[in-house]
Amino acid sequence: MSASVDRILAALADPHRRRAVELLGERPRRAGELASALDLPAPALSRHLRLLKASGLVEERHPEFDARVRIYALKDGAMADLKQWVARTETMWTAQLSAFKAHVEKEDR
Incomplete structure (x- = not known):
């Protein structure tokens, strides 16, 4: 892909x-x-x-x-692979940013 x-x-x-x-x-x-x-x-x-x-x-x-x-x-359907890649990448970044946010909020306490 x-x-x-x-x-x-x-x-x-x-x-x-x-x-x-x-x-x-x-x-x-x-x-x-x-x-x-x-x-x-x-x-x-x-x-x-x-x-x-x-x-x-x-x-x-x-x-x-x-x-x-x-x-x-x-x-x-030409962009199906690109759409899947973007969706996976967005999911990964969302998880990374959420983890970073949780880490920063934990440090602030």
Whole structure:
């Protein structure tokens, strides 16, 4: 699971890719539409989309009416591993902070 989380975090490290994920969270979009919204030239967007696809966050679809058109969408369940990692990490930190608080309060008495 850590390799999956590493790929996702690496993909989300770039602000353009994070914004692309936010936009795709609203609805699937064409590459040109994403490039325009992100104010990026097509080659730059293509590199970002390639990385997002490789990370497993985004998938590319071709509508039946025109196979040349590419529609990008978030992949269902793509962030499940990341969500589990965040939940486990949050649980660990909550326990650590609670133990620290108990220790400090004990010292104050």
